[in-house]
Every structure is written in structure tokens, then in C-alpha cells.
Amino acid sequence: MAPDFSYRHLHYFWVVAQEGGMARAAARLGVAVQTVSAQVRELERALGHTLLRPQGRGLALTEAGQAALRQAEQIFALGAQLPALVREAAGTPSVRLHVGLCDGLPKLVVHHLLQPALAQPDLRLLCHDGEFDELLAALALHRLDLVLADHPAPPHPGLRIHGQAVGRSTIAWYAAPVLQAAAREDFPRSLARLPVLLPTGHSAMRGALERWFEREGLQPRIAGEFEDSALLKTFGAGGLGVFPAVEMVDEELRRHYDVARVGRCEGAEQCYFAFRTERKVQHPLVQRVLDAADAARQQ
Numbered sequence: 308m309a310p311d312f313s314y315r316h317l318h319y320f321w322v323v324a325q326e327g328g329m330a331r332a333a334a335r336l337g338v339a340v341q342t343v344s345a346q347v348r349e350l351e352r353a354l355g356h357t358l359l360r361p362q363g364r365g366l367a368l369t370e371a372g373q374a375a376l377r378q379a380e381q382i383f384a385l386g387a388q389l390p391a392l393v394r395e396a397a398g399t400p401s402v403r404l405h406v407g408l409c410d411g412l413p414k415l416v417v418h419h420l421l422q423p424a425l426a427q428p429d430l431r432l433l434c435h436d437g438e439f440d441e442l443l444a445a446l447a448l449h450r451l452d453l454v455l456a457d458h459p460a461p462p463h464p465g466l467r468i469h470g471q472a473v474g475r476s477t478i479a480w481y482a483a484p485v486l487q488a489a490a491r492e493d494f495p496r497s498l499a500r501l502p503v504l505l506p507t508g509h510s511a512m513r514g515a516l517e518r519w520f521e522r523e524g525l526q527p528r529i530a531g532e533f534e535d536s537a538l539l540k541t542f543g544a545g546g547l548g549v550f551p552a553v554e555m556v557d558e559e560l561r562r563h564y565d566v567a568r569v570g571r572c573e574g575a576e577q578c579y580f581a582f583r584t585e586r587k588v589q590h591p592l593v594q595r596v597l598d599a600a601d602a603a604r605q606q
Contacts, residue, residue: 314382316350319343320358321379324372328365350375401431404592407442408434409456411510413536415556415563416579420455420473423599424592443468446582452590454582457511467585473600474579476555478515478572483546487567490549494570495523502530502548504539512577516551519575540564553577 323332323343333340351358358372368376404424408417417434424430435442435451442454447468460470480498482490490497505527506513520527530548533539543550544564552560557568581600583593 312350312353316346316353317375317379318383319346320350320372320375321383323347323359323366324368324376324379401429402427402592403431403433404453404590405433405435405451407445407451407454408436409439409442409454409458410436411506411534411536412455412457412579413552413556415559416474416553417455419556419559420579420581420600421596423595427592430592443582446584449584452583453593453596456580456582457577459580460582468582469585470580470582471597471600472578472604473581473597474555474603476553476577478512478519478551478575478577479554479557479568480549480570480572481543481552481560481564481566482549482569483544483566485546486549487569490569495525495572497569498527498549499525501528503527504531504533504543504548504550505529506536506539506551507532507534509534510536512551512553515575515577516572519572522574540566 319332319336322335323329326332326335329340329343329347333343336343347359354371354375356371357369358375359366360369361367404427406417406421418425421432424432435445437445439454439456439458439460442451442456443460445451446454455473460468480490480494486501490501505516508514531539531542533542539550540552540560541564542548544566549569551572554568554571561567581593581597583589583597
């Protein structure tokens with residue numbers, strides 16, 4: 308639906324608000340003061356509210372004017388980016404994939420799950436970290452094509468979003484060379500003697516680990532807790548403590564961090580989920596990721 312106001316009128320108002328007066332705005336725009344005044348009045352008429360009021364020798368914004376200015380700032384900031392975006396799109400054709408990543412999602416897992424899309428030769432991948440609810444809201448507004456998370460979405464009838472499991476993996480324990488022998492000796496009892504690194508409670512893995520500790524009757528010696536999974540692995544690789552990771556990325560983990568698996572959390576698994584919106588024509592790379600996950604589950 309087209310707006311009831313003209314963006315030209317909004318632009319004149321925006322310049323007046325920036326300059327603090329009609330005369331200075333007219334000089335900047337290269338038009339008569341009467342023209343600026345008429346354009347602002349037209350905007351006020353269309354919006355049904357006064358946006359400017361006299362103050363001394365100049366003008367001040369009303370509360371409605373302040374709200375209009377905030378929106379105008381965003382609109383014209385986006386407009387300023389348009390020429391560069393068009394030039395870039397015209398000069399370098401690409402397939403864009405906007406992916407939201409739930410905070411704490413292991414980056415090696417993200418790379419593994421998105422692998423089917425990475426073969427696209429003209430891919431432009433844009434990844435956004437954030438809170439789960441914020442990412443789902445952005446997905447519902449079609450600002451994202453796909454959201455990856457380590458837990459299912461809560462019921463929300465207002466959001467027309469579909470989720471499906473795209474990966475499942477056993478959790479295992481890894482250690483740098485300096486701790487490997489001691490960690491393997493009498494595992495998992497060794498985790499009560501050696502320093503242990505854990506994800507913070509925001510991660511679904513933390514809950515699975517705590518249930519496993521309880522089943523095993525273990526009180527781990529916690530040496531560090533990390534929101535960022537890559538940071539957890541970096542400190543683990545440096546020998547600060549034994550740390551958990553999903554076996555799904557065992558090969559990449561050992562190659563990138565020079566660590567070794569010292570034991571499994573038998574009965575403890577981590578699931579990963581992908582979320583998309585309802586569309587008649589699904590983004591081809593999103594479909595490729597989902598199809599690959601379905602094929603892997605059926606093997």
C-alpha cells in the first residue's frame with residue numbers, strides 16, 4: 308500500500324529539522340523559503356499532526372516531529388546506500404544467502420550444516436549472530452533466509468515459521484596434548500580431578516552436560532565458562548582444561564585446534580535446527596541445505 312505522504316515532503320522536513328529553520332533549509336535545497344514551508348505543511352496535513360513549532364527565532368520539533376525525524380533519518384540513511392548497492396549488484400552478480408546464527412552456536416557446526424550451500428560458485432554469504440527471538444522476528448520479516456539454532460523454537464502462533472532438525476550428534480570430550488593422558492585415565496572420573504571448560508547456560512549443550520554429570524555422579528572441576536564456543540575451544544586447545552564438543556565436527560576440530568578426543572558422553576546428544584518462512588518458492592540454497600540434512604538422516 309502506498310503511503311499517504313510524499314517522500315519529497317518528508318525530505319524537505321528532514322532538511323528543515325537538520326538546519327533548524329526554513330531559511331537555512333531553503334538555502335541548502337536551492338529553493339524559495341515559501342516552497343519549503345508549503346512542502347512541510349503538506350506533510351503535516353498528510354500525517355495529521357504538527358511537526359514543527361516556533362521557538363525564539365527558529366523552529367523546534369514537536370513530539371510528533373521527533374518521531375517523524377527518527378524515521379526520516381533511517382529512510383534517508385538507507386536511501387544513501389542505494390546507489391552503491393545497485394552498482395555492486397549490477398557489477399558482481401551473486402546469490403545472497405542471509406543466515407541468522409543463534410548466540411553460542413559452534414562455528415564449526417555452522418560451517419558443517421551450511422556446507423551444501425558453499426559449493427555455489429557465485430555465493431555471497433551473510434551471517435548474523437543474535438538472540439534467538441530477534442533472529443526469528445527478522446526471519447518472519449524476510450530479512451533473513453534461514454536461522455540455525457541449537458534448540459527448537461517455542462510455540463508462537465503469530466510467526467509463520469517452519470523448523471526442522473538438521474543435525475544430531477553425540478557430545479564428546481577433547482583435550483590438548485598436555486592433558487590427554489590424564490583425561491583418558493579412569494574417564495569420566497578424571498573430569499572431577501582435571502580442569503573442565505563448559506559453555507554457559509545459554510547453550511542447549513550445557514543442559515545436556517549437566518544431566519550427564521548427574522547420571523554419572525560427577526562434580527566437575529570447572530575452570531572456565533564461555534558464551535562463545537570458538538573461545539572455549541581456543542582456551543581448551545591452549546591447555547586450560549578439558550572441553551566438550553559434538554563429534555559431528557570431530558575431524559575439523561582436531562585439524563583446527565590440535566586436540567584429541569578423550570571420551571564420549573554416552574547418552575548425551577546435541578540437536579541442531581533450521582528455521583525458514585513459508586514461501587511458495589523457497590530460496591534454492593536454503594532448500595539445498597534442508598535436502599542435504601534430510602538425506603543425511605535417512606542414511
